[in-house]
Amino acid sequence: MSEPTDPTSESQPAEPARPRRRLSRRALLGGAGAGAAALAAGGVGIAIGSADSGSSSSSGAGDHVVPFDGEHQAGIATAAQDRLHFAAFDVVSDRREDVAGLLRAWTEAARRMTAGRPPGPANAVELAPPDDTGEAFGLTAARLTVTIGFGPSLFDGRFGLAARRPAALRDLPALPGDELDGARSGGDLCVQACADDPQVAFHAVRNLARIARGTAVIRWSQLGFGRTSSTSRAQDTPRNLMGFKDGTNNLKAEDRAALAESVWVGGEAPDWMRGGTYLVARRIRMLIEVWDRASLGDQEQTFGRHKVSGAPFGGRAEFDAVDPARLPADSHVRLARPESNGGAALLRRGYSFTDGLDDQLGQLDAGLFFISFQRDPDAFVKVQSSLARDALNEYIKHVGSAVFAVPGGTQPGGYVGQPLFA
Ligand SMILES: C=CC1=C(C)c2cc3[nH]c(cc4nc(cc5[nH]c(cc1n2)c(C)c5CCC(=O)O)C(CCC(=O)O)=C4C)c(C)c3C=C
Numbered sequence: 200m201s202e203p204t205d206p207t208s209e210s211q212p213a214e215p216a217r218p219r220r221r222l223s224r225r226a227l228l229g230g231a232g233a234g235a236a237a238l239a240a241g242g243v244g245i246a247i248g249s250a251d252s253g254s255s256s257s258s259g260a261g262d263h264v265v266p267f268d269g270e271h272q273a274g275i276a277t278a279a280q281d282r283l284h285f286a287a288f289d290v291v292s293d294r295r296e297d298v299a300g301l302l303r304a305w306t307e308a309a310r311r312m313t314a315g316r317p318p319g320p321a322n323a324v325e326l327a328p329p330d331d332t333g334e335a336f337g338l339t340a341a342r343l344t345v346t347i348g349f350g351p352s353l354f355d356g357r358f359g360l361a362a363r364r365p366a367a368l369r370d371l372p373a374l375p376g377d378e379l380d381g382a383r384s385g386g387d388l389c390v391q392a393c394a395d396d397p398q399v400a401f402h403a404v405r406n407l408a409r410i411a412r413g414t415a416v417i418r419w420s421q422l423g424f425g426r427t428s429s430t431s432r433a434q435d436t437p438r439n440l441m442g443f444k445d446g447t448n449n450l451k452a453e454d455r456a457a458l459a460e461s462v463w464v465g466g467e468a469p470d471w472m473r474g475g476t477y478l479v480a481r482r483i484r485m486l487i488e489v490w491d492r493a494s495l496g497d498q499e500q501t502f503g504r505h506k507v508s509g510a511p512f513g514g515r516a517e518f519d520a521v522d523p524a525r526l527p528a529d530s531h532v533r534l535a536r537p538e539s540n541g542g543a544a545l546l547r548r549g550y551s552f553t554d555g556l557d558d559q560l561g562q563l564d565a566g567l568f569f570i571s572f573q574r575d576p577d578a579f580v581k582v583q584s585s586l587a588r589d590a591l592n593e594y595i596k597h598v599g600s601a602v603f604a605v606p607g608g609t610q611p612g613g614y615v616g617q618p619l620f621a
């Protein structure tokens with residue numbers, strides 16, 4: 200992110216200078232991240248870090264920027280970054296023009312921030328608050344992506360959009376495992392900010408919330424600190440807070456045919472959704488104290504995979520083929536597989552979270568902030584319904600839930616959702 204200029208100086212440029220590059224400790228200690236490779240996936244240019252880390256926090260010219268514009272919004276097929284700041288917003292204005300104006304302003308600010316620039320140009324007017332809150336000055340873009348979505352309630356008639364709601368966009372039905380808190384659920388709009396630096400992701404949401412003032416307010420938000428999925432074959436599979444490799448059998452950005460079939464909407468959706476998808480978010484508490492008392496054998500039976508290697512039962516290595524017949528009938532992997540769900544497949548892109556202690560029980564409030572992208576939210580409903588018999592349910596509960604339509608990407612000068620408001 201660019202350095203600020205001296206606000207007391209009369210002769211400062213309107214736009215701050217280009218960012219100072221911050222080298223990671225890894226890079227300073229001998230260039231272990233020199234293997235950074237960039238590849239294009241899903242129409243979005245993405246940068247992947249060193250093969251040993253699966254992250255991109257090391258140096259290399261231009262490898263910190265994920266292009267904002269493209270056929271699809273970034274942050275979906277983009278190789279999952281290390282950090283998340285997710286926010287759901289309620290619109291507080293009743294004017295359609297305000298919503299359209301907000302989306303335009305968000306897009307312009309996001310386009311700038313994802314390029315490593317401040318969200319707006321006016322940062323040097325002594326008598327006005329700067330356009331940029333400042334905490335990302337001196338940081339790189341850190342592969343920041345900003346992904347914007349529309350909740351079912353945006354189409355409730357307040358903004359003349361009821362007739363344009365996609366049939367697939369409706370509140371999720373009651374599902375097994377639900378112990379939902381309304382204050383952590385729903386929302387008219389969402390912003391998913393992902394980056395390899397937590398401060399960059401925070402800065403993005405903070406500034407978008409500031410820009411929204413008078414039109415929309417944050418309803419709930421969630422920080423995520425460790426990706427729980429790999430979305431590219433170039434990434435290592437991370438581990439979730441239960442200690443298991445998570446993301447092994449995820450859809451991968453390189454498999455464009457699978458994404459076309461299961462992630463991007465087709466002709467069934469309204470025109471304004473072209474290039475889009477649907478996002479489901481679930482805040483899933485893990486009962487960590489209970490899990491930590493379960494034997495290794497029970498833990499492995501719960502998933503149907505071995506803990507250290509990640510290999511499926513009956514296999515030796517992580518990516519060995521899964522033979523469902525070898526897995527316990529109530530194991531998570533067996534029940535989540537497409538063949539148990541009429542072929543339903545999801546692009547999982549969740550993050551671990553921890554938010555201190557549970558007030559009532561004094562237990563860790565930690566778990567998985569599950570995010571999936573799918574061509575139809577019904578695919579998620581099918582998988583979650585199948586998980587009604589999941590042995591994992593003894594150790595988790597779903598406490599937050601939301602669904603959003605994520606319109607397609609933008610061209611330079613356009614804004615997210617523009618065809619909906621045209
Ligand atoms: C409704 C969808 C899913 C929810 C909710 C969910 C929660 C959840 N999952 C794990 C850990 C693992 N999940 C794994 C695989 C897996 N999970 C889902 C779906 C949901 N998971 C799918 C579709 C799959 C892939 C199944 C397959 O095709 O083989 C795995 C195994 C490794 C992997 O393939 O990713 C783990 C581990 C937790 C801890 C959790 C809730 C807290």
Ligand SMILES: [Fe+2]
Nearest residue numbers: 445531532535
């Ligand atoms: Fe899972």
